[in-house]
Amino acid sequence: xxxxxxxxxxxxxxxxxxxxxxxxxxxxxxxxxxxxxxxxxxxxxxxxxxxxxxxxxxxxxxxxxxxxxxxxxxxxxxxxxxxxxxxxxxxxxxxxxxxxxxxxxxxxxxxxxxxxxxxxxxxxxxxxxxxxxxxxxxxxxxxxxxxxxxxxxxxxxxxxxxxxxxxxxxxxxxxxxxxxxxxxxxxxxxxxxxxxxxxxxxxxxxxxxxxxxxxxxxxxxxxxxxxxxxxxxxxxxx
Numbered sequence: 290x291x292x293x294x295x296x297x298x299x300x301x302x303x304x305x306x307x308x309x310x311x312x313x314x315x316x317x318x319x320x321x322x323x324x325x326x327x328x329x330x331x332x333x334x335x336x337x338x339x340x341x342x343x344x345x346x347x348x349x350x351x352x353x354x355x356x357x358x359x360x361x362x363x364x365x366x367x368x369x370x371x372x373x374x375x376x377x378x379x380x381x382x383x384x385x386x387x388x389x390x391x392x393x394x395x396x397x398x399x400x401x402x403x404x405x406x407x408x409x410x411x412x413x414x415x416x417x418x419x420x421x422x423x424x425x426x427x428x429x430x431x432x433x434x435x436x437x438x439x440x441x442x443x444x445x446x447x448x449x450x451x452x453x454x455x456x457x458x459x460x461x462x463x464x465x466x467x468x469x470x471x472x473x474x475x476x477x478x479x480x481x482x483x484x485x486x487x488x489x490x491x492x493x494x495x496x497x498x499x500x501x502x503x504x505x506x507x508x509x510x511x512x513x514x515x516x517x518x519x520x521x522x523x524x525x526x527x
Contacts, residue, residue, distance in 0.1 A: 293331060294338040296518045297322075300498075304512065307505040318505055321369055321494075323515030325350065326522045329357035335518065341365050344390075344513055346372030352385045371453075371494075371513060373427060380404045388413040390453040390494050393429045398441040405446035414441055415453040415494050420472045423457055431475050438479055442486030451492030451510070452476050458499070465500040469507035476508070 300320065308315040324332050325346040332343055332354060341363070345351030348370060355368055369388040374397055382389055383404035392398050392414055405412050416438055419428030429437050434452065442449040454472045459465040476493045496504025498517035505512065516522065 291334050293334045293518060297335060297338050297340060300514050300517045303501060304505065307502040311506040313505065317510060319511045321511055321513045322518050323371065323513050324519060325515065327519045329354050331519055332358050336363055336366060342367040342369060344369040344371040348372065348374065348378040348381050352381050355385050376400065383412060390415040391417045391427065392441065393417045393427055395437060395440050398444055398447060402444040402446045411446055411448040413450045414447050415451050415492060416441065417453045418472060418475065420454040421456045421468050434475060435479055448489055449487060450489055451494065453494035462503050465503035466507055469495055469504045469509065473508040
């Protein structure tokens, strides 16, 4: 058993235990393995251990990794863009990824829509919400989220799937839970509208290695785990 295989088992156990504690079905929470800064070999090891969804923060690195792993390795692999999407990178996201979690401007969504190839399924979209109001953080303000969701849902070649949040680190479970519950409340408010274009609004992408238990308790449907699976990261010197 590889280290990645062993780590995946531990994370899956954490998810299952958190679901039981929250009175939820473990099948209601998906695991996104965040493979940024790790090579294609790490993705292959995780895929061999049964992992199918991978998240990349850096668009070009993700595109290179998708090519290196090759969809022929396993056509069921999903690739999620979970990092900032600059205007000059929207075409790469539109042409190579299956999901984009970090849309926080209509202009970005319009470019993704226009650049999504016709032969690919619609790009699955989550709106990033700055749920705790950090002044330097990406994400639409909660008060503006519904308007953006409605606008993006009307665009062709995209499918509106839900919300994503990356709150600042909180010191304990209760503090983490309070922040995540705010995102859940917003998600419920939007999904309850049942408007055209929101039929697939079913994804609440929140929770990472350090706070996945609180996120699951609050209602996350997808947790993004990197270090818990692949280990600590070494970033190149600036």
